[in-house]
Amino acid sequence: MKLDHAVNIEDLHRMAKRKLPKIIFDFIEGGLEDEHGLERNRAAFAKHQLLPRYLVDVSVRDQSASLFGRTYASPFGISPTGGAGLYRRDGDLMLAEAAAEANIPFIMSGGSNASMEEAMRIAPNNTWFQLYAAKEPELTDALIGRARDSGVGALVLTVDVPVSSKRERNWRNGFATVRNGTIKEALKLKPSILLEAMTHPAWVIDYVRRGGAPGLGNWAPHVGNGNGATVSESIRLGRSQTPAAAQTWRDLERYRRLFPRPLVIKGILHPADASRAAEIGVDGIIVSNHGARQLDQAPASLDALPAIKAAVGDKLTVMLDSGVRRGADILIASCLGAQFVFFGRPTLYGAVVGGLAGVKKAIDIFRTEIDLVMGQIGCPSLSELGPDFLWREDWTQNR
Numbered sequence: 388m389k390l391d392h393a394v395n396i397e398d399l400h401r402m403a404k405r406k407l408p409k410i411i412f413d414f415i416e417g418g419l420e421d422e423h424g425l426e427r428n429r430a431a432f433a434k435h436q437l438l439p440r441y442l443v444d445v446s447v448r449d450q451s452a453s454l455f456g457r458t459y460a461s462p463f464g465i466s467p468t469g470g471a472g473l474y475r476r477d478g479d480l481m482l483a484e485a486a487a488e489a490n491i492p493f494i495m496s497g498g499s500n501a502s503m504e505e506a507m508r509i510a511p512n513n514t515w516f517q518l519y520a521a522k523e524p525e526l527t528d529a530l531i532g533r534a535r536d537s538g539v540g541a542l543v544l545t546v547d548v549p550v551s552s553k554r555e556r557n558w559r560n561g562f563a564t565v566r567n568g569t570i571k572e573a574l575k576l577k578p579s580i581l582l583e584a585m586t587h588p589a590w591v592i593d594y595v596r597r598g599g600a601p602g603l604g605n606w607a608p609h610v611g612n613g614n615g616a617t618v619s620e621s622i623r624l625g626r627s628q629t630p631a632a633a634q635t636w637r638d639l640e641r642y643r644r645l646f647p648r649p650l651v652i653k654g655i656l657h658p659a660d661a662s663r664a665a666e667i668g669v670d671g672i673i674v675s676n677h678g679a680r681q682l683d684q685a686p687a688s689l690d691a692l693p694a695i696k697a698a699v700g701d702k703l704t705v706m707l708d709s710g711v712r713r714g715a716d717i718l719i720a721s722c723l724g725a726q727f728v729f730f731g732r733p734t735l736y737g738a739v740v741g742g743l744a745g746v747k748k749a750i751d752i753f754r755t756e757i758d759l760v761m762g763q764i765g766c767p768s769l770s771e772l773g774p775d776f777l778w779r780e781d782w783t784q785n786r
């Protein structure tokens with residue numbers, strides 16, 4: 388199947404699965420433990436139905452959305468996904484470029500292979516930086532300083548990785564294991580990996596031709612004197628400094644003082660944490676369960692959203708990710724109070740399948756679906772979305 392033939396995100400997903408060795412695909416795809424969270428994320432959206440209104444003029448439909456004083460062309464952006472260059476060489480920069488072209492935000496992962504400065508050169512108006520705090524506070528502050536000086540639009544602190552999680556697919560197939568909350572082994576060679584390599588020659592040839600595993604671009608400048616860190620040195624530094632299990636709200640107060648532009652917390656699920664973030668002066672939160680990769684018993688972020696919205700109202704900007712696969716999912720989240728929505732895996736599938744063109748394709752799929760569903764439900768502008776567009780079981784009794 389060619390990229391042109393993909394009509395939805397599930398098509399890109401299937402194509403990406405065929406293209407990648409299992410060990411790599413499993414890292415993108417996997418949840419943790421029994422992977423109930425993955426199902427829960429999808430089921431949360433499937434529970435909702437949109438209730439259309441007709442005889443409304445929908446000849447012009449506007450899906451632009453404002454966020455932190457900027458207007459984006461669509462109400463969605465790209466969540467941070469570490470290691471994109473491993474799945475598709477230069478994948479991080481393809482995500483940045485496609486986001487700039489589509490005028491949507493791109494959150495560059497702290498664990499990405501390119502650096503935030505490189506992303507800023509390609510997408511100066513669309514790049515945000517996601518921070519994984521380092522165990523050494525000075526190093527965290529240095530990363531924040533680079534984010535501030537490079538001009539990224541927002542700093543996104545991910546808080547839902549206090550320890551590494553038990554991703555059993557990765558343990559089984561040799562990608563990585565975890566000991567004492569930290570990743571201990573990576574890419575252990577096993578016969579199954581060699582077999583996968585033989586059956587996916589295109590990926591392997593590119594991997595070898597480009598010198599093996601890519602380094603960690605955001606950590607590399609902090610190795611030694613910052614000049615010429617090797618790939619393995621940058622990986623070793625990133626892995627030894629994260630996760631920062633001792634990080635607390637006190638640290639967040641410091642980050643707030645250090646970063647003058649919008650500060651966003653990603654990974655909030657509890658209303659009290661959302662309120663506390665607002666008190667500290669955080670500008671926004673991304674309600675997220677990390678794509679069901681951290682706590683298999685966590686609620687779906689869509690299910691957590693209404694209570695969080697009720698707790699913080701408009702005190703900060705409430706956004707959401709985890710499980711979004713359709714344009715309609717984005718509209719449903721908007722009806723429940725999300726002011727912006729992100730997704731992680733869909734654009735990675737696009738990058739794996741078709742590089743830059745594949746990322747653009749994934750964005751275009753979401754955009755087209757949003758446009759058609761807005762027309763279908765009688766909603767010419769996103770500002771009109773709210774709970775009245777959602778079907779409720781008690782509908783007939785209460786209206």
Ligand SMILES: Cc1cc2nc3c(=O)[nH]c(=O)nc-3n(C[C@H](O)[C@H](O)[C@H](O)COP(=O)(O)O)c2cc1C
Nearest residue numbers: 415466467468469496545677678709710730731732
């Ligand atoms: C391969 C992969 C790598 C990820 N890396 C990061 C990361 O470096 N930082 C982070 O905050 N979240 C990371 N995430 C989580 C995403 O930012 C996002 O929360 C998640 O993908 C949303 O779920 P979805 O994939 O169902 O859209 C990663 C997710 C995936 C699938």
